[in-house]
Amino acid sequence: MIRAIELRKSYGNLAAVDGISFEVQRGEILGFLGPNGAGKSTTMRMLTGYIEPSSGQAMVAGFDLATEPKAAKRKIGYLPESAASYPAMTVLEYLHFCAELRGIVEPARQAAVQAAMEKTQLFSAANKTIATLSKGYRQRVGFAQALVHDPPVLILDEPTDGLDPNQKHEVRQLIRQMAQDKAILLSTHILEEAEAVCDRVLVIHRGRICASGTPAELLTRSSLYQAVEFRPLRPLSEAEQAQLKGLEGAKELVISEQPGLWRLLPQPGANLLSAVTRLLSELGQGPEEIYLLKGRMDEVFRNLTAQEAP
Amino acid sequence: MNEIKALYKKELVGYFHSPVAYVFMIIFLLSTVGTTFFLGKFFESNQASLERFFLFHPWLYLFLIPAVGMGLWAEERSQGTLELLFTLPISLPEAVVAKFMAAWSFVGLALALTFPMVLTVYYLGTPDPGVIAASYLGSFLMAGGYLAITSVTSALTRNQVIAFILSVILCFMLVLAGWGIFVELLNHFLPLWLTEGLSRFSFTTHFEAITKGVIDLRDLVFFFSLIFGGLAATTLVLEHKRGRD
Numbered sequence: 001m002i003r004a005i006e007l008r009k010s011y012g013n014l015a016a017v018d019g020i021s022f023e024v025q026r027g028e029i030l031g032f033l034g035p036n037g038a039g040k041s042t043t044m045r046m047l048t049g050y051i052e053p054s055s056g057q058a059m060v061a062g063f064d065l066a067t068e069p070k071a072a073k074r075k076i077g078y079l080p081e082s083a084a085s086y087p088a089m090t091v092l093e094y095l096h097f098c099a100e101l102r103g104i105v106e107p108a109r110q111a112a113v114q115a116a117m118e119k120t121q122l123f124s125a126a127n128k129t130i131a132t133l134s135k136g137y138r139q140r141v142g143f144a145q146a147l148v149h150d151p152p153v154l155i156l157d158e159p160t161d162g163l164d165p166n167q168k169h170e171v172r173q174l175i176r177q178m179a180q181d182k183a184i185l186l187s188t189h190i191l192e193e194a195e196a197v198c199d200r201v202l203v204i205h206r207g208r209i210c211a212s213g214t215p216a217e218l219l220t221r222s223s224l225y226q227a228v229e230f231r232p233l234r235p236l237s238e239a240e241q242a243q244l245k246g247l248e249g250a251k252e253l254v255i256s257e258q259p260g261l262w263r264l265l266p267q268p269g270a271n272l273l274s275a276v277t278r279l280l281s282e283l284g285q286g287p288e289e290i291y292l293l294k295g296r297m298d299e300v301f302r303n304l305t306a307q308e309a310p
Numbered sequence: 311m312n313e314i315k316a317l318y319k320k321e322l323v324g325y326f327h328s329p330v331a332y333v334f335m336i337i338f339l340l341s342t343v344g345t346t347f348f349l350g351k352f353f354e355s356n357q358a359s360l361e362r363f364f365l366f367h368p369w370l371y372l373f374l375i376p377a378v379g380m381g382l383w384a385e386e387r388s389q390g391t392l393e394l395l396f397t398l399p400i401s402l403p404e405a406v407v408a409k410f411m412a413a414w415s416f417v418g419l420a421l422a423l424t425f426p427m428v429l430t431v432y433y434l435g436t437p438d439p440g441v442i443a444a445s446y447l448g449s450f451l452m453a454g455g456y457l458a459i460t461s462v463t464s465a466l467t468r469n470q471v472i473a474f475i476l477s478v479i480l481c482f483m484l485v486l487a488g489w490g491i492f493v494e495l496l497n498h499f500l501p502l503w504l505t506e507g508l509s510r511f512s513f514t515t516h517f518e519a520i521t522k523g524v525i526d527l528r529d530l531v532f533f534f535s536l537i538f539g540g541l542a543a544t545t546l547v548l549e550h551k552r553g554r555d
Contacts, residue, residue: 073398
Protein backbone atom coordinates (compact mmCIF):
# COMPACT_ATOMS: atom_id res chain seq x y z
CA MET A 1 0.00 0.00 0.00
CA ILE A 2 2.88 2.36 0.77
CA ARG A 3 5.94 2.22 -1.40
CA ALA A 4 9.02 4.38 -1.18
CA ILE A 5 11.55 3.92 -3.93
CA GLU A 6 14.98 5.49 -3.42
CA LEU A 7 13.52 8.60 -1.84
CA ARG A 8 15.97 11.45 -1.51
CA LYS A 9 15.59 14.98 -0.24
CA SER A 10 18.42 17.41 -0.03
CA TYR A 11 18.52 20.98 1.18
CA GLY A 12 21.52 22.52 -0.47
CA ASN A 13 24.41 20.21 0.28
CA LEU A 14 22.70 18.53 3.17
CA ALA A 15 20.87 15.30 2.38
CA ALA A 16 18.02 15.06 4.89
CA VAL A 17 16.88 11.79 3.35
CA ASP A 18 19.45 9.87 1.38
CA GLY A 19 17.92 7.04 -0.60
CA ILE A 20 15.23 5.30 1.44
CA SER A 21 13.24 2.39 0.01
CA PHE A 22 10.64 0.26 1.73
CA GLU A 23 7.14 -1.10 1.44
CA VAL A 24 4.22 -1.42 3.82
CA GLN A 25 1.48 -3.98 3.17
CA ARG A 26 -2.14 -3.90 4.22
CA GLY A 27 -2.49 -5.16 7.78
CA GLU A 28 1.05 -4.20 8.69
CA ILE A 29 2.41 -1.61 11.06
CA LEU A 30 5.83 -0.32 10.13
CA GLY A 31 7.69 1.81 12.64
CA PHE A 32 10.32 4.40 11.88
CA LEU A 33 12.79 4.52 14.67
CA GLY A 34 15.59 7.02 14.83
CA PRO A 35 17.07 9.95 16.67
CA ASN A 36 15.72 13.45 16.15
CA GLY A 37 16.77 14.87 12.81
CA ALA A 38 17.35 11.43 11.29
CA GLY A 39 14.94 12.10 8.42
CA LYS A 40 11.82 10.35 9.71
CA SER A 41 9.49 13.32 9.34
CA THR A 42 10.99 14.35 6.02
CA THR A 43 10.34 10.87 4.61
CA MET A 44 6.77 10.96 5.88
CA ARG A 45 6.24 14.39 4.40
CA MET A 46 7.34 13.10 1.02
CA LEU A 47 4.92 10.20 1.31
CA THR A 48 2.04 12.52 2.16
CA GLY A 49 2.80 15.00 -0.60
CA TYR A 50 3.71 17.88 1.68
CA ILE A 51 7.17 18.12 0.19
CA GLU A 52 8.47 16.90 -3.12
CA PRO A 53 11.37 14.48 -3.13
CA SER A 54 14.57 15.64 -4.82
CA SER A 55 14.58 12.24 -6.49
CA GLY A 56 12.90 8.89 -6.10
CA GLN A 57 9.27 7.89 -6.09
CA ALA A 58 6.54 7.85 -3.45
CA MET A 59 3.53 5.62 -4.12
CA VAL A 60 0.40 5.28 -2.03
CA ALA A 61 -2.34 2.79 -2.82
CA GLY A 62 -1.02 2.48 -6.35
CA PHE A 63 -0.95 6.23 -7.04
CA ASP A 64 2.24 8.15 -7.61
CA LEU A 65 2.27 11.29 -5.45
CA ALA A 66 4.15 13.18 -8.14
CA THR A 67 1.71 12.51 -10.97
CA GLU A 68 -1.62 11.84 -9.24
CA PRO A 69 -1.34 13.75 -5.96
CA LYS A 70 -5.07 14.14 -5.37
CA ALA A 71 -5.94 10.51 -5.89
CA ALA A 72 -3.08 9.49 -3.62
CA LYS A 73 -3.94 12.02 -0.91
CA ARG A 74 -7.52 10.79 -0.73
CA LYS A 75 -6.15 7.41 0.31
CA ILE A 76 -4.00 8.81 3.11
CA GLY A 77 -4.81 9.73 6.66
CA TYR A 78 -1.98 11.83 8.03
CA LEU A 79 -1.26 12.93 11.55
CA PRO A 80 1.49 15.56 11.37
CA GLU A 81 4.03 15.80 14.15
CA SER A 82 2.49 18.99 15.45
CA ALA A 83 -1.06 17.57 15.18
CA ALA A 84 -1.93 21.13 14.13
CA SER A 85 -5.55 21.95 13.47
CA TYR A 86 -7.56 25.13 13.06
CA PRO A 87 -7.86 26.45 16.61
CA ALA A 88 -10.91 28.62 15.98
CA MET A 89 -13.09 25.74 14.73
CA THR A 90 -15.06 23.33 16.85
CA VAL A 91 -14.16 19.66 16.67
CA LEU A 92 -17.33 18.87 14.76
CA GLU A 93 -16.82 21.63 12.19
CA TYR A 94 -13.21 20.67 11.72
CA LEU A 95 -13.97 17.01 11.09
CA HIS A 96 -16.75 17.92 8.68
CA PHE A 97 -14.37 20.20 6.83
CA CYS A 98 -11.69 17.52 6.53
CA ALA A 99 -14.23 14.95 5.36
CA GLU A 100 -15.73 17.33 2.82
CA LEU A 101 -12.35 18.22 1.36
CA ARG A 102 -11.66 14.54 0.92
CA GLY A 103 -14.78 14.20 -1.14
CA ILE A 104 -17.18 12.59 1.33
CA VAL A 105 -20.62 13.96 0.57
CA GLU A 106 -23.68 14.16 2.79
CA PRO A 107 -25.32 12.08 4.16
CA ALA A 108 -22.29 9.74 4.35
CA ARG A 109 -20.28 12.59 5.88
CA GLN A 110 -22.41 12.73 9.01
CA ALA A 111 -21.85 9.03 9.61
CA ALA A 112 -18.13 9.27 8.84
CA VAL A 113 -17.64 12.07 11.36
CA GLN A 114 -19.60 10.18 14.01
CA ALA A 115 -17.55 7.05 13.41
CA ALA A 116 -14.26 8.93 13.67
CA MET A 117 -15.39 10.60 16.91
CA GLU A 118 -16.43 7.29 18.34
CA LYS A 119 -13.10 5.65 17.60
CA THR A 120 -11.22 8.50 19.22
CA GLN A 121 -13.73 9.09 22.03
CA LEU A 122 -14.30 12.68 21.16
CA PHE A 123 -18.04 12.96 21.76
CA SER A 124 -17.64 14.95 24.95
CA ALA A 125 -15.59 17.56 23.06
CA ALA A 126 -17.66 17.64 19.86
CA ASN A 127 -18.83 21.23 20.20
CA LYS A 128 -15.78 22.66 21.89
CA THR A 129 -13.42 25.00 20.12
CA ILE A 130 -10.15 23.24 19.38
CA ALA A 131 -8.14 26.07 20.97
CA THR A 132 -9.69 25.27 24.35
CA LEU A 133 -8.79 21.56 24.29
CA SER A 134 -5.98 19.91 26.21
CA LYS A 135 -2.96 18.44 24.45
CA GLY A 136 -4.37 14.93 24.71
CA TYR A 137 -7.66 15.92 23.16
CA ARG A 138 -5.95 17.85 20.38
CA GLN A 139 -3.97 14.77 19.55
CA ARG A 140 -7.23 12.85 19.37
CA VAL A 141 -8.66 15.47 17.05
CA GLY A 142 -5.61 15.00 14.83
CA PHE A 143 -6.29 11.29 14.90
CA ALA A 144 -9.97 11.67 14.13
CA GLN A 145 -9.10 13.92 11.20
CA ALA A 146 -6.76 11.26 9.83
CA LEU A 147 -9.44 8.57 10.19
CA VAL A 148 -12.53 10.38 9.07
CA HIS A 149 -12.42 9.18 5.47
CA ASP A 150 -11.50 5.63 6.51
CA PRO A 151 -8.28 5.64 4.46
CA PRO A 152 -6.43 2.44 3.56
CA VAL A 153 -3.15 4.14 4.49
CA LEU A 154 -2.31 5.87 7.76
CA ILE A 155 0.84 7.88 8.26
CA LEU A 156 1.36 8.93 11.85
CA ASP A 157 4.25 11.16 12.84
CA GLU A 158 4.97 10.57 16.53
CA PRO A 159 1.36 9.78 17.41
CA THR A 160 1.94 9.52 21.16
CA ASP A 161 4.24 12.49 21.55
CA GLY A 162 3.33 14.58 24.58
CA LEU A 163 0.64 12.26 25.89
CA ASP A 164 0.46 10.86 29.41
CA PRO A 165 0.98 7.10 29.92
CA ASN A 166 -2.76 6.32 29.91
CA GLN A 167 -3.32 8.23 26.72
CA LYS A 168 -0.31 6.59 25.15
CA HIS A 169 -1.77 3.22 25.98
CA GLU A 170 -5.12 4.18 24.43
CA VAL A 171 -3.50 5.45 21.27
CA ARG A 172 -1.42 2.32 20.88
CA GLN A 173 -4.50 0.17 21.27
CA LEU A 174 -6.30 2.25 18.70
CA ILE A 175 -3.43 1.85 16.24
CA ARG A 176 -3.40 -1.89 16.82
CA GLN A 177 -7.14 -2.12 16.20
CA MET A 178 -6.94 -0.17 12.98
CA ALA A 179 -4.03 -2.18 11.65
CA GLN A 180 -6.33 -5.03 10.72
CA ASP A 181 -7.32 -3.57 7.37
CA LYS A 182 -4.92 -0.70 6.88
CA ALA A 183 -1.29 -0.12 6.10
CA ILE A 184 0.19 1.98 8.88
CA LEU A 185 3.47 3.84 8.96
CA LEU A 186 4.38 5.49 12.23
CA SER A 187 7.45 7.19 13.55
CA THR A 188 8.64 7.28 17.09
CA HIS A 189 11.72 7.73 19.16
CA ILE A 190 10.18 5.82 22.03
CA LEU A 191 11.73 2.39 21.94
CA GLU A 192 9.11 0.51 23.94
CA GLU A 193 6.51 1.89 21.60
CA ALA A 194 8.22 0.44 18.56
CA GLU A 195 8.48 -2.85 20.43
CA ALA A 196 4.88 -2.82 21.58
CA VAL A 197 3.12 -1.65 18.44
CA CYS A 198 5.10 -2.35 15.30
CA ASP A 199 5.27 -5.51 13.25
CA ARG A 200 8.43 -4.29 11.62
CA VAL A 201 10.89 -1.54 12.43
CA LEU A 202 13.20 0.51 10.25
CA VAL A 203 15.98 2.22 12.11
CA ILE A 204 16.81 5.45 10.36
CA HIS A 205 19.98 7.37 10.89
CA ARG A 206 21.34 10.31 8.91
CA GLY A 207 18.74 9.86 6.21
CA ARG A 208 19.45 6.18 5.60
CA ILE A 209 17.97 2.92 6.77
CA CYS A 210 20.63 1.36 8.97
CA ALA A 211 18.69 -1.65 10.19
CA SER A 212 15.34 -3.30 9.65
CA GLY A 213 13.41 -6.25 10.95
CA THR A 214 10.85 -7.23 13.54
CA PRO A 215 11.46 -5.82 17.01
CA ALA A 216 12.47 -9.34 18.13
CA GLU A 217 15.02 -9.56 15.33
CA LEU A 218 16.49 -6.23 16.23
CA LEU A 219 16.78 -7.29 19.84
CA THR A 220 19.05 -10.17 18.84
CA ARG A 221 21.62 -7.52 17.96
CA SER A 222 21.80 -6.52 21.58
CA SER A 223 24.81 -7.74 23.55
CA LEU A 224 22.34 -8.51 26.32
CA TYR A 225 20.27 -10.81 24.10
CA GLN A 226 19.97 -14.16 25.92
CA ALA A 227 22.18 -12.91 28.75
CA VAL A 228 21.49 -14.35 32.19
CA GLU A 229 21.02 -11.96 35.05
CA PHE A 230 21.05 -13.33 38.59
CA ARG A 231 21.40 -12.44 42.26
CA PRO A 232 23.58 -14.84 44.24
CA LEU A 233 22.89 -15.37 47.96
CA ARG A 234 26.35 -14.17 48.99
CA PRO A 235 28.88 -12.03 47.15
CA LEU A 236 30.66 -14.08 44.49
CA SER A 237 34.21 -15.13 45.31
CA GLU A 238 37.00 -14.96 42.73
CA ALA A 239 36.88 -18.71 42.25
CA GLU A 240 33.11 -18.72 41.78
CA GLN A 241 33.42 -15.97 39.22
CA ALA A 242 36.03 -17.96 37.31
CA GLN A 243 33.76 -21.01 37.33
CA LEU A 244 30.86 -19.04 35.90
CA LYS A 245 33.08 -17.56 33.22
CA GLY A 246 34.29 -21.05 32.41
CA LEU A 247 30.80 -22.29 31.50
CA GLU A 248 30.44 -23.39 27.92
CA GLY A 249 29.08 -20.58 25.74
CA ALA A 250 29.79 -17.86 28.30
CA LYS A 251 31.52 -14.76 27.06
CA GLU A 252 31.78 -12.27 29.85
CA LEU A 253 30.67 -11.82 33.46
CA VAL A 254 29.76 -8.30 34.41
CA ILE A 255 28.16 -6.50 37.34
CA SER A 256 24.74 -5.19 36.45
CA GLU A 257 23.59 -1.58 36.99
CA GLN A 258 21.55 -2.72 39.98
CA PRO A 259 23.47 -3.58 43.17
CA GLY A 260 23.93 -7.26 43.88
CA LEU A 261 23.00 -8.39 40.39
CA TRP A 262 25.41 -10.07 37.99
CA ARG A 263 25.15 -10.66 34.29
CA LEU A 264 26.65 -13.47 32.29
CA LEU A 265 26.80 -12.54 28.61
CA PRO A 266 26.62 -15.43 26.14
CA GLN A 267 28.45 -16.23 22.94
CA PRO A 268 26.07 -15.80 19.99
CA GLY A 269 23.51 -18.60 19.89
CA ALA A 270 24.32 -20.01 23.32
CA ASN A 271 21.69 -20.59 26.00
CA LEU A 272 23.11 -20.38 29.49
CA LEU A 273 20.05 -20.29 31.71
CA SER A 274 19.94 -23.92 32.86
CA ALA A 275 23.74 -24.20 33.17
CA VAL A 276 23.93 -21.10 35.33
CA THR A 277 21.03 -22.22 37.53
CA ARG A 278 22.66 -25.60 38.06
CA LEU A 279 26.10 -24.18 38.82
CA LEU A 280 24.78 -21.63 41.28
CA SER A 281 22.80 -24.20 43.23
CA GLU A 282 25.85 -26.51 43.30
CA LEU A 283 27.83 -23.61 44.76
CA GLY A 284 25.07 -23.03 47.31
CA GLN A 285 24.50 -19.58 45.89
CA GLY A 286 20.72 -19.83 45.35
CA PRO A 287 20.15 -18.05 43.09
CA GLU A 288 17.83 -15.62 44.82
CA GLU A 289 16.68 -14.21 41.46
CA ILE A 290 17.48 -15.24 37.91
CA TYR A 291 16.29 -13.91 34.54
CA LEU A 292 16.91 -14.54 30.88
CA LEU A 293 17.26 -11.14 29.22
CA LYS A 294 15.56 -10.40 25.88
CA GLY A 295 18.03 -7.76 24.90
CA ARG A 296 17.50 -4.07 25.20
CA MET A 297 16.16 -1.89 22.45
CA ASP A 298 17.91 1.20 23.77
CA GLU A 299 21.26 -0.51 23.48
CA VAL A 300 20.58 -1.65 19.90
CA PHE A 301 19.38 1.84 19.11
CA ARG A 302 22.47 3.44 20.61
CA ASN A 303 24.83 1.13 18.78
CA LEU A 304 23.15 1.79 15.46
CA THR A 305 22.84 5.52 15.79
CA ALA A 306 25.64 6.46 18.13
CA GLN A 307 27.51 8.72 15.74
CA GLU A 308 26.39 12.29 16.18
CA ALA A 309 24.57 13.85 13.27
CA PRO A 310 26.86 16.31 11.44
CA MET B 311 -14.22 22.36 -7.84
CA ASN B 312 -15.68 20.62 -4.80
CA GLU B 313 -12.45 21.10 -2.94
CA ILE B 314 -12.46 24.81 -3.68
CA LYS B 315 -16.05 25.00 -2.49
CA ALA B 316 -15.27 23.17 0.74
CA LEU B 317 -12.30 25.37 1.60
CA TYR B 318 -14.15 28.53 0.54
CA LYS B 319 -17.05 27.70 2.80
CA LYS B 320 -14.81 26.90 5.74
CA GLU B 321 -12.86 30.14 5.31
CA LEU B 322 -15.91 32.35 4.93
CA VAL B 323 -17.67 30.82 7.92
CA GLY B 324 -14.35 31.14 9.75
CA TYR B 325 -14.43 34.92 9.46
CA PHE B 326 -17.64 35.06 11.41
CA HIS B 327 -16.27 32.81 14.13
CA SER B 328 -14.05 35.52 15.41
CA PRO B 329 -15.20 38.79 16.94
CA VAL B 330 -12.61 40.49 14.74
CA ALA B 331 -14.97 40.06 11.80
CA TYR B 332 -17.70 42.06 13.48
CA VAL B 333 -15.27 44.72 14.63
CA PHE B 334 -14.03 44.93 11.06
CA MET B 335 -17.56 45.30 9.67
CA ILE B 336 -18.33 48.08 12.10
CA ILE B 337 -15.10 49.93 11.39
CA PHE B 338 -15.67 49.47 7.66
CA LEU B 339 -19.15 50.95 7.81
CA LEU B 340 -18.24 53.75 10.21
CA SER B 341 -15.20 54.80 8.21
CA THR B 342 -16.79 54.68 4.76
CA VAL B 343 -19.91 56.50 5.88
CA GLY B 344 -18.03 58.78 8.28
CA THR B 345 -15.63 60.08 5.65
CA THR B 346 -18.54 60.75 3.30
CA PHE B 347 -20.30 63.01 5.76
CA PHE B 348 -17.45 64.63 7.64
CA LEU B 349 -14.49 64.80 5.24
CA GLY B 350 -16.54 64.68 2.05
CA LYS B 351 -19.09 67.22 3.28
CA PHE B 352 -21.85 65.19 1.70
CA PHE B 353 -24.70 67.60 2.56
CA GLU B 354 -22.84 70.75 1.60
CA SER B 355 -22.17 69.29 -1.85
CA ASN B 356 -25.90 69.42 -2.46
CA GLN B 357 -25.75 66.54 -4.92
CA ALA B 358 -27.73 63.33 -4.88
CA SER B 359 -24.68 61.28 -5.85
CA LEU B 360 -22.35 58.85 -4.15
CA GLU B 361 -19.23 60.44 -5.58
CA ARG B 362 -18.20 61.70 -2.13
CA PHE B 363 -18.76 58.24 -0.74
CA PHE B 364 -16.48 56.45 -3.20
CA LEU B 365 -13.88 59.22 -3.23
CA PHE B 366 -12.24 57.93 -0.06
CA HIS B 367 -12.31 54.23 -0.80
CA PRO B 368 -8.75 53.95 -2.16
CA TRP B 369 -7.49 55.51 1.10
CA LEU B 370 -9.67 53.56 3.45
CA TYR B 371 -8.93 50.25 1.74
CA LEU B 372 -5.27 50.96 2.33
CA PHE B 373 -5.80 49.89 5.92
CA LEU B 374 -9.02 47.91 5.82
CA ILE B 375 -8.11 45.35 3.17
CA PRO B 376 -4.66 44.39 4.49
CA ALA B 377 -6.35 43.89 7.86
CA VAL B 378 -8.66 41.30 6.30
CA GLY B 379 -6.01 39.57 4.23
CA MET B 380 -2.93 39.63 6.45
CA GLY B 381 -3.83 36.33 8.06
CA LEU B 382 -4.61 34.48 4.82
CA TRP B 383 -1.36 32.53 4.72
CA ALA B 384 0.69 33.95 7.58
CA GLU B 385 -1.74 32.42 10.05
CA GLU B 386 -1.69 29.02 8.35
CA ARG B 387 2.06 29.04 8.59
CA SER B 388 2.31 30.24 12.17
CA GLN B 389 -0.19 27.70 13.47
CA GLY B 390 1.31 24.88 11.41
CA THR B 391 -1.85 24.07 9.45
CA LEU B 392 -0.14 24.62 6.13
CA GLU B 393 1.22 21.09 6.36
CA LEU B 394 -2.29 19.80 6.87
CA LEU B 395 -3.67 21.79 3.96
CA PHE B 396 -0.94 20.58 1.62
CA THR B 397 -1.63 16.97 2.49
CA LEU B 398 -5.37 17.26 1.91
CA PRO B 399 -6.50 16.48 -1.62
CA ILE B 400 -6.58 20.09 -2.80
CA SER B 401 -4.00 21.57 -5.14
CA LEU B 402 -2.07 24.66 -4.16
CA PRO B 403 -3.59 26.97 -6.81
CA GLU B 404 -7.05 25.78 -5.77
CA ALA B 405 -6.32 26.57 -2.14
CA VAL B 406 -4.96 30.00 -3.05
CA VAL B 407 -8.06 30.80 -5.09
CA ALA B 408 -10.47 29.45 -2.46
CA LYS B 409 -8.97 31.44 0.37
CA PHE B 410 -8.76 34.59 -1.72
CA MET B 411 -12.38 34.27 -2.85
CA ALA B 412 -13.54 33.82 0.72
CA ALA B 413 -11.73 36.96 1.87
CA TRP B 414 -12.99 38.88 -1.14
CA SER B 415 -16.56 37.76 -0.47
CA PHE B 416 -16.22 38.92 3.10
CA VAL B 417 -15.12 42.36 1.93
CA GLY B 418 -17.90 42.32 -0.65
CA LEU B 419 -20.40 41.67 2.10
CA ALA B 420 -19.09 44.61 4.10
CA LEU B 421 -19.36 46.77 0.98
CA ALA B 422 -22.91 45.57 0.35
CA LEU B 423 -23.86 46.61 3.87
CA THR B 424 -23.27 50.23 2.90
CA PHE B 425 -26.60 50.07 1.01
CA PRO B 426 -28.26 52.64 3.29
CA MET B 427 -26.09 55.21 1.51
CA VAL B 428 -27.81 54.29 -1.73
CA LEU B 429 -31.22 54.60 -0.09
CA THR B 430 -30.18 57.99 1.29
CA VAL B 431 -29.30 59.47 -2.11
CA TYR B 432 -32.47 58.04 -3.62
CA TYR B 433 -34.45 59.67 -0.82
CA LEU B 434 -32.68 62.98 -1.37
CA GLY B 435 -32.91 63.13 -5.14
CA THR B 436 -32.60 61.18 -8.36
CA PRO B 437 -29.11 59.79 -8.72
CA ASP B 438 -27.81 57.98 -11.78
CA PRO B 439 -28.21 54.25 -11.06
CA GLY B 440 -25.62 53.34 -13.70
CA VAL B 441 -22.94 55.42 -12.02
CA ILE B 442 -23.73 53.93 -8.63
CA ALA B 443 -23.64 50.36 -9.94
CA ALA B 444 -20.37 50.98 -11.79
CA SER B 445 -18.83 52.61 -8.72
CA TYR B 446 -19.74 49.66 -6.52
CA LEU B 447 -18.25 47.32 -9.09
CA GLY B 448 -15.10 49.43 -9.27
CA SER B 449 -14.79 49.54 -5.51
CA PHE B 450 -15.22 45.79 -5.26
CA LEU B 451 -12.62 45.15 -7.98
CA MET B 452 -10.20 47.53 -6.32
CA ALA B 453 -10.67 45.69 -3.03
CA GLY B 454 -9.80 42.50 -4.91
CA GLY B 455 -6.60 44.12 -6.16
CA TYR B 456 -5.56 45.18 -2.66
CA LEU B 457 -6.43 41.75 -1.37
CA ALA B 458 -4.35 40.00 -4.04
CA ILE B 459 -1.33 42.07 -2.97
CA THR B 460 -2.02 41.25 0.67
CA SER B 461 -2.25 37.58 -0.25
CA VAL B 462 1.33 37.71 -1.56
CA THR B 463 2.73 39.53 1.47
CA SER B 464 0.87 37.16 3.75
CA ALA B 465 2.51 34.20 2.03
CA LEU B 466 5.92 35.80 2.44
CA THR B 467 5.91 35.89 6.22
CA ARG B 468 4.46 34.04 9.16
CA ASN B 469 4.05 37.30 11.02
CA GLN B 470 0.71 38.98 10.37
CA VAL B 471 1.90 42.42 11.45
CA ILE B 472 4.72 42.33 8.91
CA ALA B 473 2.27 41.16 6.24
CA PHE B 474 -0.02 44.07 7.12
CA ILE B 475 2.72 46.70 6.97
CA LEU B 476 4.15 45.36 3.71
CA SER B 477 0.73 45.39 2.07
CA VAL B 478 0.00 48.90 3.25
CA ILE B 479 3.30 50.11 1.79
CA LEU B 480 2.80 48.32 -1.55
CA CYS B 481 -0.81 49.44 -1.90
CA PHE B 482 0.13 52.97 -0.86
CA MET B 483 2.66 53.14 -3.70
CA LEU B 484 0.03 51.96 -6.15
CA VAL B 485 -2.43 54.56 -4.88
CA LEU B 486 0.09 57.40 -4.94
CA ALA B 487 1.25 56.64 -8.48
CA GLY B 488 -2.04 57.90 -9.83
CA TRP B 489 -3.02 60.48 -7.23
CA GLY B 490 -3.29 63.88 -8.94
CA ILE B 491 -1.34 65.91 -6.39
CA PHE B 492 1.52 63.45 -6.24
CA VAL B 493 1.70 63.01 -10.01
CA GLU B 494 1.98 66.80 -10.45
CA LEU B 495 4.80 66.81 -7.94
CA LEU B 496 6.57 64.06 -9.86
CA ASN B 497 6.11 66.00 -13.12
CA HIS B 498 8.54 68.60 -11.83
CA PHE B 499 11.51 66.31 -12.05
CA LEU B 500 10.42 63.24 -14.05
CA PRO B 501 9.60 63.16 -17.77
CA LEU B 502 5.91 63.19 -18.57
CA TRP B 503 5.89 59.81 -20.31
CA LEU B 504 7.25 58.21 -17.17
CA THR B 505 4.73 59.69 -14.75
CA GLU B 506 1.91 58.85 -17.13
CA GLY B 507 3.21 55.34 -17.45
CA LEU B 508 3.40 55.03 -13.68
CA SER B 509 -0.12 56.28 -13.18
CA ARG B 510 -1.42 53.57 -15.50
CA PHE B 511 -0.40 51.10 -12.81
CA SER B 512 -2.27 52.93 -10.12
CA PHE B 513 -5.46 51.94 -8.37
CA THR B 514 -6.53 55.57 -8.30
CA THR B 515 -6.46 56.07 -12.06
CA HIS B 516 -8.52 53.00 -12.87
CA PHE B 517 -10.89 53.37 -9.96
CA GLU B 518 -11.65 57.01 -10.78
CA ALA B 519 -12.31 56.04 -14.37
CA ILE B 520 -14.90 53.47 -13.35
CA THR B 521 -16.60 55.73 -10.80
CA LYS B 522 -17.40 58.11 -13.63
CA GLY B 523 -19.84 55.45 -14.74
CA VAL B 524 -17.89 54.20 -17.73
CA ILE B 525 -16.73 50.62 -17.51
CA ASP B 526 -13.76 50.54 -19.81
CA LEU B 527 -12.20 47.23 -20.73
CA ARG B 528 -8.77 48.58 -19.85
CA ASP B 529 -9.80 49.19 -16.24
CA LEU B 530 -11.28 45.71 -15.93
CA VAL B 531 -8.15 44.22 -17.43
CA PHE B 532 -6.03 46.16 -14.96
CA PHE B 533 -7.86 44.89 -11.88
CA PHE B 534 -8.23 41.32 -13.08
CA SER B 535 -4.61 41.03 -14.14
CA LEU B 536 -3.57 42.46 -10.78
CA ILE B 537 -5.67 39.82 -9.01
CA PHE B 538 -4.44 37.06 -11.26
CA GLY B 539 -0.83 38.16 -10.90
CA GLY B 540 -1.17 38.39 -7.11
CA LEU B 541 -2.62 34.91 -6.83
CA ALA B 542 -0.02 33.45 -9.18
CA ALA B 543 2.74 35.09 -7.11
CA THR B 544 1.15 33.74 -3.91
CA THR B 545 1.20 30.24 -5.36
CA LEU B 546 4.84 30.56 -6.37
CA VAL B 547 5.89 31.88 -2.97
CA LEU B 548 4.07 29.09 -1.14
CA GLU B 549 5.45 26.46 -3.48
CA HIS B 550 8.92 27.76 -2.77
CA LYS B 551 8.42 27.85 1.00
CA ARG B 552 6.70 24.52 1.31
CA GLY B 553 8.48 22.07 3.50
CA ARG B 554 11.00 24.66 4.66
CA ASP B 555 9.22 25.78 7.82
